[in-house]
Amino acid sequence: MAKYEAKGADYWVIPDAYIPEKSSGELTSHESVCVLNTASEDAHLSFTIFFEDREPMEDIPYTVEARRTKHIRTSSLLKEGTPIPVGVPYAIEVRSDIPIIVQYSRLDSTQAENALMSVVAYPAK
Amino acid sequence: MAKYEAKGADYWVIPDAYIPEKSSGELTSHESVCVLNTASEDAHLSFTIFFEDREPMEDIPYTVEARRTKHIRTSSLLKEGTPIPVGVPYAIEVRSDIPIIVQYSRLDSTQAENALMSVVAYPAK
Amino acid sequence: MAKYEAKGADYWVIPDAYIPEKSSGELTSHESVCVLNTASEDAHLSFTIFFEDREPMEDIPYTVEARRTKHIRTSSLLKEGTPIPVGVPYAIEVRSDIPIIVQYSRLDSTQAENALMSVVAYPAK
């Protein structure tokens, strides 16, 4: 069986994260952290969430299987059962035990029509 | 005749790809993988498409001619006649035999008004 | 107590900045410079604002505390009490005494519906 290499970096940052409080129209406001694992082995991720005025939520685990992508809704990330609060500016740090590639996208449907933004996360050293 | 150099990288990744199911208003929802080949020779590309819960569609070929750009609609990429499914999160890997530069853009017209997003793909090593 | 490392770069640039003059609908047009400081010590930033046809506004100070993010509204940056003018193209330079990560986002609500854009700033050397 072919052995595929892990591509990318093992540490990524997204400074501008925000879960909109409102949705209208056909689609729900949300953010996705989109991860690609090109390798033949699973990637074990750990998310840390930073805020403006309180301590970080540290080390939320997540697995992306071998040769798969996951588009992870930030609202699904839980720290001891507690989700990331909505309507609050925050930032995301992603660590992985093998190299991955990370992109962040937000759909804002506060108004009836949608607004979209996307960035490739920053692979800080 | 001038000889132009190939610029960029030969391996690029786009973790957040998605073909919207619906269009309304004047423009059709679509994604484009935009490639620039600055060289005096053709670039031979190979696309692999990754999913959340099934095996990748591997090695879809595409040629970008010398000193040309191509804005490739993802809906036009076929693996043995089968297109990428719509309404499904996926990720894109682009390999090329010579360096190129890759950008990804999405127009979402699910609502009557349009939403746009764009990233330069990540040139993973 | 754990000692956390400063991640990122100490010099970042955003060439395309612009504060929209108008807002309509539910949200106010604005820009944010979003900074993450992963370190155990505070980051001391200095902003310089460049224009098309006049001298830069130099060295506006800002502090991002240890292990915190700040999503800084550009309209809050003051040089000797004077804000950045609205409706004028400009560019932003960010220096920091320790490495940070910087992202820039703009919400334009000139029309009733919103438009969003975002980029990770460029860590120039």
Next chain:
Amino acid sequence: MAKYEAKGADYWVIPDAYIPEKSSGELTSHESVCVLNTASEDAHLSFTIFFEDREPMEDIPYTVEARRTKHIRTSSLLKEGTPIPVGVPYAIEVRSDIPIIVQYSRLDSTQAENALMSVVAYPAK
């Protein structure tokens, strides 16, 4: 007088360029190539425009003065009096005699409401 350093890179690429044919609502559809010149000396730029099916428009000159930004409308770039065609996919190469930083943004107002996208250009080697 202080001597400021040129920051960034001297070669940048934007693969996805497109001048929308239509505008509606309050703002005009347009693209901007936003350049920051941090140096104490002028930057002399040269634009080359690539197409899908014809020869490039080469070497359109442009100057960005010392310590200034320019947000250049692509519709203002002329090759021997001829502008870039509208409604046609193209790509942009920017060369400069000193390092600069380049960002690309597009406002699409084909529909009454606006859509925005932006990327930092790719500093290819």
